[in-house]
């Protein structure tokens with residue numbers, strides 16, 4: 284009986300597939316309706332942009348060539364690699380000899396701007412340059428995708444549509460203000476733009492016109508980009524009389540419940556607990572508040588981290604990222 288039902292089912296399915304056009308038609312209808320949905324969505328977006336005060340001309344120009352969501356952006360969004368890399372490997376790949384040498388060249392190439400920016404924003408130049416090196420290899424890899432197209436796709440189809448819709452409207456505001464022309468507004472598939480990979484909302488809050496030409500150009504103007512990054516760090520609470528943290532050695536077994544960003548203790552307390560500089564010497568005598576982190580587990584490198592490490596984590600919520608920026612900035616000094 285069971286077999287008989289299966290047979291009927293199979294024949295039924297076969298007949299259905301043999302009806303001319305049915306199986307060809309279904310995806311077609313789906314595609315048509317998806318395309319209608321997208322057109323309607325785009326219309327609503329246009330209205331919202333106009334209501335937000337963005338000019339008709341900007342809306343028309345920016346959205347003129349946008350006909351459908353971009354599959355390559357959706358693919359990237361859905362296939363982000365899992366974070367399995369150890370901190371040690373992450374730092375080793377990003378703090379390469381070439382990158383250290385190139386950073387030193389950048390420090391020599393922009394002394395006047397870095398002087399000015401360091402004083403104005405209260406951020407040591409080595410950190411600004413290290414951030415530049417980690418984010419885009421000093422402006423070499425800023426991303427080649429059209430920002431509006433990526434953000435439209437992520438806002439329409441992505442897992443965080445509301446977030447990207449706001450970023451898209453911010454990007455349209457940037458175009459409307461004339462800071463950059465549409466063909467040059469490029470970046471990563473996720474909408475990060477320019478020399479320091481600012482999202483459009485970060486641009487609005489932190490980007491500045493350092494060279495005084497009336498435009499905030501974080502793509503092509505190195506002074507604008509450096510000052511914008513420094514301004515971000517300053518607003519996030521950077522302290523220029525301190526470093527980021529340091530690699531340390533544990534000379535005695537430290538209670539593992541004390542490790543982690545939640546516990547903050549003065550350096551003298553860490554000293555008493557047996558934490559030493561990586562060369563074995565005593566910790567600095569300043570009474571800074573610090574946390575102990577051991578990202579790769581007990582066998583891995585331990586770090587004492589200070590306030591500025593937390594600021595770097597506001598830029599990118601990753602210990603690996605913050606340690607890489609800090610380590611790179613230390614290497615320039617060592618040169």
Ligand SMILES: [Ca+2]
Nearest residue numbers: 492494496498
């Ligand atoms: Ca400018």
